[in-house]
Amino acid sequence: MTSSHPRPTLRRLAPVLAAAALALPALSACSLLNPPDLVVYNAQHEELLDEIVPLFEEQSGLDVELRSGKDLEMANQIVEEGKDSPADVFLTENSPAMSIVDKEGLFAPVPDEALASIPPEFVPSSKTWTGFLARSTVAMYNTDSMTEADMPASILDFAEPEWKGRVGFSPTGADFQAIVSAVLELEGEDATREWLAGLKENGVILQNNLVVMQAANAGEIDAGIAYHYYWYRDREESGTDSDSSALHFFGDQDPGAFLSVSGAGVLAAAEHPEAADEFVTWLTSTEAQQAMAESYALEYPLNPDAELNAEVKPFEELEPPTVDVASLNGPLVTELMTEAGLL
Amino acid sequence: MALLALIPLGYVVTYTAIIGPVDLWHLVVRPRILELLGNTVSIALACMGACAVLGVGLAALVERTDLPGKRVWHGLLVAPLAIPAFVNGYAWVSLDRSVHGFWGAFLVITLSYYPLVYLPVVASLRGLDPALEESAWSLGHSRWRSFRSVVVPQLRPALLGGVLLVGLHLLAEFGALALLRFPTFTTAIYDQYGSTFNGQAATAMAGVLVLLCLLLLLADLRLRGQRHYSRVGQGAARRAVPARLGRARWPSVGVVGLVVLLALGVPSYSLLHWLWVGTSTEFPLGELSAAAATTVLLAAAGAVVTTMAAVPVVWLAVRHRGRLSTLVERCTYIANALPGIVVGLALVVASLRLVPIVYQTALLLVVAYAILFLPRAVVTVRAGLEQAPLVLDHVAHSLGAGPVETARRVTLPLIAPSLGAGAALVFLAVSTELTATLMLSPIGTHTLATEFWSASSELRYGAAAPYALLLVAISVPATLLLMRQERLQP
Numbered sequence: 001m002t003s004s005h006p007r008p009t010l011r012r013l014a015p016v017l018a019a020a021a022l023a024l025p026a027l028s029a030c031s032l033l034n035p036p037d038l039v040v041y042n043a044q045h046e047e048l049l050d051e052i053v054p055l056f057e058e059q060s061g062l063d064v065e066l067r068s069g070k071d072l073e074m075a076n077q078i079v080e081e082g083k084d085s086p087a088d089v090f091l092t093e094n095s096p097a098m099s100i101v102d103k104e105g106l107f108a109p110v111p112d113e114a115l116a117s118i119p120p121e122f123v124p125s126s127k128t129w130t131g132f133l134a135r136s137t138v139a140m141y142n143t144d145s146m147t148e149a150d151m152p153a154s155i156l157d158f159a160e161p162e163w164k165g166r167v168g169f170s171p172t173g174a175d176f177q178a179i180v181s182a183v184l185e186l187e188g189e190d191a192t193r194e195w196l197a198g199l200k201e202n203g204v205i206l207q208n209n210l211v212v213m214q215a216a217n218a219g220e221i222d223a224g225i226a227y228h229y230y231w232y233r234d235r236e237e238s239g240t241d242s243d244s245s246a247l248h249f250f251g252d253q254d255p256g257a258f259l260s261v262s263g264a265g266v267l268a269a270a271e272h273p274e275a276a277d278e279f280v281t282w283l284t285s286t287e288a289q290q291a292m293a294e295s296y297a298l299e300y301p302l303n304p305d306a307e308l309n310a311e312v313k314p315f316e317e318l319e320p321p322t323v324d325v326a327s328l329n330g331p332l333v334t335e336l337m338t339e340a341g342l343l
Numbered sequence: 344m345a346l347l348a349l350i351p352l353g354y355v356v357t358y359t360a361i362i363g364p365v366d367l368w369h370l371v372v373r374p375r376i377l378e379l380l381g382n383t384v385s386i387a388l389a390c391m392g393a394c395a396v397l398g399v400g401l402a403a404l405v406e407r408t409d410l411p412g413k414r415v416w417h418g419l420l421v422a423p424l425a426i427p428a429f430v431n432g433y434a435w436v437s438l439d440r441s442v443h444g445f446w447g448a449f450l451v452i453t454l455s456y457y458p459l460v461y462l463p464v465v466a467s468l469r470g471l472d473p474a475l476e477e478s479a480w481s482l483g484h485s486r487w488r489s490f491r492s493v494v495v496p497q498l499r500p501a502l503l504g505g506v507l508l509v510g511l512h513l514l515a516e517f518g519a520l521a522l523l524r525f526p527t528f529t530t531a532i533y534d535q536y537g538s539t540f541n542g543q544a545a546t547a548m549a550g551v552l553v554l555l556c557l558l559l560l561l562a563d564l565r566l567r568g569q570r571h572y573s574r575v576g577q578g579a580a581r582r583a584v585p586a587r588l589g590r591a592r593w594p595s596v597g598v599v600g601l602v603v604l605l606a607l608g609v610p611s612y613s614l615l616h617w618l619w620v621g622t623s624t625e626f627p628l629g630e631l632s633a634a635a636a637t638t639v640l641l642a643a644a645g646a647v648v649t650t651m652a653a654v655p656v657v658w659l660a661v662r663h664r665g666r667l668s669t670l671v672e673r674c675t676y677i678a679n680a681l682p683g684i685v686v687g688l689a690l691v692v693a694s695l696r697l698v699p700i701v702y703q704t705a706l707l708l709v710v711a712y713a714i715l716f717l718p719r720a721v722v723t724v725r726a727g728l729e730q731a732p733l734v735l736d737h738v739a740h741s742l743g744a745g746p747v748e749t750a751r752r753v754t755l756p757l758i759a760p761s762l763g764a765g766a767a768l769v770f771l772a773v774s775t776e777l778t779a780t781l782m783l784s785p786i787g788t789h790t791l792a793t794e795f796w797s798a799s800s801e802l803r804y805g806a807a808a809p810y811a812l813l814l815v816a817i818s819v820p821a822t823l824l825l826m827r828q829e830r831l832q833p
Contacts (some may be wrong), residue, residue, distance in 0.1 A: 036787075046797065065787050068797070073537045077782075080691060084699045172534035207524055210802045218440070241802075334538040341375040343535055343544065 036065035038275040041087040043071040071097035071174035088270040094178035096330035098263035108268040117284040124326030129265030133299040135227040139248040140216040151248040155256025159198025168204040168221035171342040181328040182258035196340035217245040229298040251319040259320040354689035358546040370547040383527040393453040398460025406468040423606040425818035427775035428455040429518025434613035448525035454606040460505030467501035473583035528552045529682040617808035638790040645712035645773035646766040653720035683779035720765035727761025767821040
C-alpha cells in the first residue's frame with residue numbers, strides 16, 4: 001500500500017463529513033424553532049418520569065423537555081448557571097440537593113394548591129420546594145449467611161470492627177449522602193465523623209445501590225446499605241438479584257430508618273413559570289401520586305390519598321426518626337466524607 | 344485554537360490558586376489522594392508495559408514471520424479498536440462479576456488499548472529497510488539477536504508513541520474503570536464533581552492529574568531523544584524476508600488466537616448474549632435511531648472541526664520550527680489527559696461567564712470535542728506533513744502558484760491521507776465520549792454513549808446491549824479507514 005491509496009477514501013468521505021457539519025446547526029435550529037413549553041431538570045429515576053410525563057403532556061397539552069442527571073451534579077449545575085439556567089423545574093431523588101439550590105435563593109414559592117396535597121413535614125418551612133415521593137433506608141442482607149436476628153439494631157453499628165469486610169455501601173451516590181446527612185442531623189458532627197471512619201475501615205465500597213443489592217444477594221457481602229425500593233422492584237420484575245436476600249428495616253426512630261424525600265421545585269428565573277407551577281401542582285395531585293405509586297418505582301407517595309401496593313412494607317410501620325427536610329446539609333456531608341477518604 | 348485548548352488548564356490553575364496553598368496542601372496530602380495516586384500510577388504502568396509487550400510481540404509475529412493466515416489475523420487484531428473500552432468493560436463485568444478491581448481493569452484495558460501500540464509498530468516494521476538486519480546476520484548474529492539489537496531500537500518512535508497514547512488514554516479513562524470498580528483520579532474527580540460540582544477537592548485532583556500528564560509527556564520527550572531514524576540512501580526499501588516459525592508455528596497461532604478470542608470473542612459473545620436476552624424486553628427503535636443519528640452527526644462535526652483546527656497548529660510546528668511553535672503544539676496535548684469532565688466543567692464556567700448564548704448548544708459541545716481530541720489529529724496530521732517535501736512547495740511557487748493555490752494543489756493532497764486518519768481517530772473518540780457530552784449537550788440530546796451509560800450503570804444489561812452494538816457498528820468504518828492507513832503514526 002502506498003500513500004496514494006487512502007486518498008480516494010477521504011475524497012468520498014469529505015462530502016459526507018461536510019454535509020454532517022452543515023446539518024448540525026440545522027439540528028439545533030430545529031429545537032430553536034420548536035421550543036419546549038417546560039424544561040425539567042430531572043435527577044429522579046429517568047424511567048419514572050418517562051412513564052408519567054406523557055400523562056401530564058396529554059392532560060395539559062404542554063410539551064415537556066426532560067434533561068436527566070444526578071442529584072448533586074444537577075443542583076450544583078443550576079447554581080453555576082444561576083439566572084441563565086434553562087431549567088423551569090428541578091426534581092431530585094433526595095432533599096440535600098434541593099437545599100443546595102434553595103440556599104442560593106434560586107427557587108420560587110411552591111403553589112398553594114401543591115402545598116395543600118402534601119403533609120407539612122415533607123415541605124421545608126421556607127415552602128420553596130416540596131417533597132413528592134419518599135424512600136426508606138434499609139439494610140439488605142444475605143439470607144444464606146445471615147438471619148434477621150444477626151442484623152444490628154442501629155445503622156451506626158455497621159462501623160464496628162465485627163462488620164469488617166461484610167458491609168457494602170455506595171458512598172458516591174446522592175442516596176448514601178442523604179443517609180449521612182440524616183446521621184449528621186440526628187447524631188452530630190463528631191459521631192458522624194467516627195461512623196464514617198468506621199465504614200471506610202470496614203466497609204466494601206460499591207458503585208451504586210444496585211451493585212450493593214447484587215453483592216448482598218450473591219453473598220459477596222453479608223449486608224448492604226440502600227433504599228427499600230431497589231429490592232422490591234427486583235422482586236416484582238425477576239427476583240434474580242433479590243432471591244437470596246431480605247430487607248432489614250431499622251425502625252425505632254434510628255437514623256437507619258431515615259425517610260429520604262424526593263423534592264420538586266420551581267426555579268425563580270424560570271422562563272415558563274406558569275407551566276412550571278402547573279407541573280408541580282399536578283405532580284402532587286392524587287392522580288399523579290397514584291400513577292407513580294402504581295408505576296414500577298415502588299417509592300412511597302406523599303399525598304395521603306394515594307396508596308402504594310400492599311407488597312411493600314406499609315408507610316405507617318416505618319417508624320422513621322424526625323428530621324427537618326430543610327436542615328439536611330449536603331456540603332458539610334461531602335466535606336466529612338472527603339475527610340474520611342470516601343470521596 | 345491552542346488558546347481554546349488552554350481554557351481547561353487555565354481553569355484548573357485558577358481554581359487551584361483560589362484554594363490557597365494551605366488548604367491545597369491538606370487537600371492533596373491525604374490518604375485518599377495517595378490511594379488514588381497508587382491506583383492510577385500502577386494501572387498506567389502495568390497497562391503501558393503489557394500493551395508494549397503485546398503490541399510489539401503480535402506485530403513481529405504478523406509482520407515478520409510465516410504465521411499462517413497473517414492477513415486475517417492482522418484484521419482481527421486491529422478490530423478491537425472499534426470496541427470502546429467501556430463497552431468492553433461492560434461485556435466482561437456483565438458476564439462475570441469477579442472481573443473487577445486491579446486485575447479486572449488490567450485485563451480489560453490491555454485488551455482494549457493494545458492496538459494503539461500494535462498498529463504503529465506494524466506500520467513501522469513495514470517501513471523498515473531489512474538491509475541493516477541482514478548485515479547483522481552476515482556478522483553471525485542469530486535471527487532473534489539481530490531482531491533485538493537492530494530492529495527493536497528502530498521501532499522506538501512507534502513504540503514510544505503508542506505507549507504514550509496508552510498512558511494518556513488511561514489517565515482520562517472513565518467509563519471502563521468505573522464499571523470495573525477501580526478508582527483512579529478520573530473516576531474520583533467524577534464522583535467528587537457529582538457531589539460538589541466545582542468543589543475544591545475535585546480541582547485539586549484535576550491538578551494532580553495534569554501533573555501526571557506533564558510527567559508522561561516529559562518522559563516521552565526524554566526517551567525519544569534527538570535521534571533520527573529515517574533511511575538515508577537511494578532506492579526503495581524491500582519487504583523483509585519472513586522468519587520461519589518452525590515448531591513454534593502452532594503455539595504462535597494459539598497465542599494470537601487467544602488474544603483475539605479475549606479481545607474480540609468475549610465482547611462479541613457478551614453483546615449478542617445480552618441482545619438475545621434483552622431484545623424481548625427492550626428494543627426502542629425510535630430512540631435507538633435518534634441516538635445513533637445524533638452520535639454520527641456530532642462525531643462527524645467533531646472530526647471535521649478538529650482536523651481543520653489541527654492543520655494550522657501542525658503547519659506552524661513543522662514549517663516554522665521554534666520554541667513558540669513547539670509550545671503551541673505541546674499545549675494542545677494537556678487537555679487530552681484531562682478527563683472530559685474537567686474540560687466540560689471548565690467550558691460550563693467559561694461559557695456562562697463569557698458567552699452565555701452558546702451554553703448548552705451543539706457548538707459548545709463541538710468546541711469541547713475539539714479541545715479534547717485535538718492532539719489525536721495533530722499527531723496524525725503532523726506525521727503526514729513531516730513527509731511532504733517542502734521542495735514541492737517551492738517548485739509550485741516558482742511556477743507562479745500563490746500560497747492558497749499551493750496549499751490546494753500541492754500540500755493538501757499530499758497530507759490528505761493523514762487528514763483522513765486524523766478525522767477517523769477523532770470520530771472514534773467523539774462517538775464514545777461520555778462525560779463532557781453529559782454536561783454540555785443541548786437539552787434533550789442523547790448519544791449512543793450516554794444512553795448506553797445510563798442503562799449499564801443501572802445494570803439493565805439487556806437494554807444497554809443495542810446501544811453498545813450500534814456504537815461498535817458506527818466505529819467500524821473509521822477503524823477500517825485506520826487499518827488501511829499504512830503510515831499511521833502515533
